[in-house]
Amino acid sequence: MGKILVIGGGAAGMMAAVFAARNGQKVCLFEKNEKLGKKLFITGKGRCNLTNACDMEELLDAVVTNRKFLYSSFYGFTNEETMEFFEELGLKMKTERGNRVFPVSDHSSDVIKVLQDELRKLNVKLCLKTEVARVEEKDGHFFGVQLKDGTTVQGDACIIATGGNSYQTTGSTGDGYRFARELGHTVTEIAPALVPLEIRERYGKDLQGLSLRNVEAAVLDGEKELYRDFGEMLFTHYGVSGPLILSASSYIGKRLRERPLKLVIDLKPALSFEQMDARILRDFEENKNRQFKNSLGKLFPSKLILVMISLSGICPDKKVNEISKEERQRFAALIKGFTMTITKTRDFNEAIITQGGVSVKEINPATMESKKVKGVYFAGEVLDLDAVTGGFNLQIAWSTGNAAGSCAADDEI
Known part of the structure; x- marks a missing residue:
């Protein structure tokens, strides 16, 4: 023995x-x-x-x-x-x-x-x-x-x-x-690795605690796509986390140590751009006499509404029936490509693995x-x-x- x-x-x-x-x-x-x-x-x-x-x-x-x-x-x-x-x-x-x-x-x-x-x-x-x-x-x-x-x-x-x-x-x-x-x-x-990510944009803190399900995330280095997948994510006081983000961290860590990367979230991946535009138009029709800021309850969780309004460039008090086609389509593009800048990973104490x-x-x-x-x-x-x-x-x-x-x-x- x-x-x-x-x-x-x-x-x-x-x-x-x-x-x-x-x-x-x-x-x-x-x-x-x-x-x-x-x-x-x-x-x-x-x-x-x-x-x-x-x-x-x-x-x-x-x-x-x-x-x-x-x-x-x-x-x-x-x-x-x-x-x-x-x-x-x-x-x-x-x-x-x-x-x-x-x-x-x-x-x-x-x-x-x-x-x-x-x-x-x-x-x-x-x-x-x-x-x-x-x-x-x-x-x-x-x-x-x-x-x-x-x-x-x-x-x-x-x-x-x-x-x-x-x-x-x-x-x-x-x-x-x-x-x-x-x-x-x-x-x-x-x-x-399998670690949360920090983002540059200040609105991350406004979204702290918000969990998003059934979204698609892509990480880009310039035009090069490093990662793309579908699932759940979570906003934190420093950036983003959740299964989708943790898995992304394992594919992008080396590149991220060299330079910031772009995170693009498709908030409605089941809809094409055309379907998204039609969906917004339908919601606007139902709320045509309301202000833009009060017409988005069916599209997003309440925490996300203020951020999306701010990023859209559309005046929050503007009546929905006054929003132009160009503004609406820009808004559809924002929903299909909600973008932020990843600056770094969190440290080993928050990493699931090495x-x-x-x-x-x-x-x-x-x-x-x-x-x-x-x-x-x-x-x-x-x-x-x-x-x-x-x-x-x-x-x-x-x-x-x-x-x-x-x-x-x-x-x-």
């Missing part, structure tokens, strides 16, 4: 420990927090969107960075197998809009509990409040880990599943990047083993892998954790 050391008690680390132990290995899991799954606890606003029930093609399409690298691990442990795994542990699940999978209880703590119970059942040694200072190798092979108190724990293999750099209060402080560099690995530039990490060129995609040091494996967010919202990033954690745990164990049998 070999001894496998797992660093990090998050999603990937717990999954790796389970599968290493199921394959008959002695497993020791080190977690510097006082409990396991601290970041998992807050995912999905505490509900834990643990995977996505889409088909494999859509699963891979949701990956933003290094999609091809994940073919082996995704097919080796699919989203269906993830759901079966949790069902076997006694977790009841449900599938919601967008194929998002949640525990029936809506409590992320239930996901953590079934994993903890399985780890204990498998006699995994849980070393909580135990910080690893460095990972040691000798002659290109893993040797052991040195703890912060100076103790060295030897092992046959090590799985680094320390997470990224986001939500640092949960313990994700980039330790894994340091371990990787010390072992000779390249760590790509890291940046916040973009960048240990270069996957130096990792075996089938096993998650380092190509630099035999017996060292990586799993989860510490790697240069990320996806959009919807349970996809946790599926990366489960699949790479499964591969690392299973393959580390196989090497030791």
